[in-house]
Amino acid sequence: MNREKKIETESVDAVDTPPRARVTPEFERKRDYLAGFLAGEKDEEPKGGAGSDLQASVVEALKSIYDPEIPVDIYELGLIYGVDISEDGDATITMTLTTPHCPVAESLPNEVELRAMSVPGIRDAVVNLVWDPPWDPTKMSDEARLELGML
Numbered sequence: 001m002n003r004e005k006k007i008e009t010e011s012v013d014a015v016d017t018p019p020r021a022r023v024t025p026e027f028e029r030k031r032d033y034l035a036g037f038l039a040g041e042k043d044e045e046p047k048g049g050a051g052s053d054l055q056a057s058v059v060e061a062l063k064s065i066y067d068p069e070i071p072v073d074i075y076e077l078g079l080i081y082g083v084d085i086s087e088d089g090d091a092t093i094t095m096t097l098t099t100p101h102c103p104v105a106e107s108l109p110n111e112v113e114l115r116a117m118s119v120p121g122i123r124d125a126v127v128n129l130v131w132d133p134p135w136d137p138t139k140m141s142d143e144a145r146l147e148l149g150m151l
Contacts, residue, residue, distance in 0.1 A: 020124060020126075021124075022123060022124055052085060054085050054089065054119070054121045054122070055083055055084075055085045057119045057120075057121070058083050058085065058091055058093075058116050058119050058122065059075060059080075059083055061115045061116060061118060061119050062074060062075045062080055062083070062093070062112060062115060062116070063075045063076070064115065065108075065111055065112060065115060067079070067098070067104075068103070068104055069103070070098075070148065071147065071148075072140070072144040072147050072148065074095070074108070074112070076140065076141045076143050076144040076147075077098075077139075077140055077141075077144050078135060078139025078140045078141065078144070079095050079096055079097065079098070079135060079139075080093065080094075080095050080112075081094040081095060081096060081130065082094040085122075088123055089121050089122050089123040089124075090122075090123055090124045090125070090126070091116045091117075091119075091122050091124070091125040091126070092125075092126050092128065093112055093113075093116060093125065093126070093127045093128070094128045094130055095109065095112060095127060095128070095129060095130070096129065096130055096131060096133075096134070096135045097129070097135065098135050099135075100131060109127045109129050110127075112125075112127050113125045113126070113127045137150070
């Protein structure tokens, strides 16, 4: 009962990143089961690529995320530096935060990833958080400046 248990440890230099789960082409995402059933037709999902409807849909989804401290969405605030959509429907979003000490630094990138993946036609989403170039008020759109009374 009082025997000592020996714990063995192993020291490693680095650990490989596990592969990301991917939605396979066999998996079909249903927008509205009843609407598709009644219509009897399968809606064609938007195709990816730069300037596509799919990219515009992802941008619209990102415009629904608001900074908790500033009453402006993160896209108009200039926190989103880029939205790239591959032909396979993989979204790569490059973004920053107002400061590295932002209170939502842990949750906002995850929310951006979830919102992007909620767009029909998006297979996977990756958010790259960058600090260079740093965010400053000049990155805001005119709509955001007007909302904040800076125009």
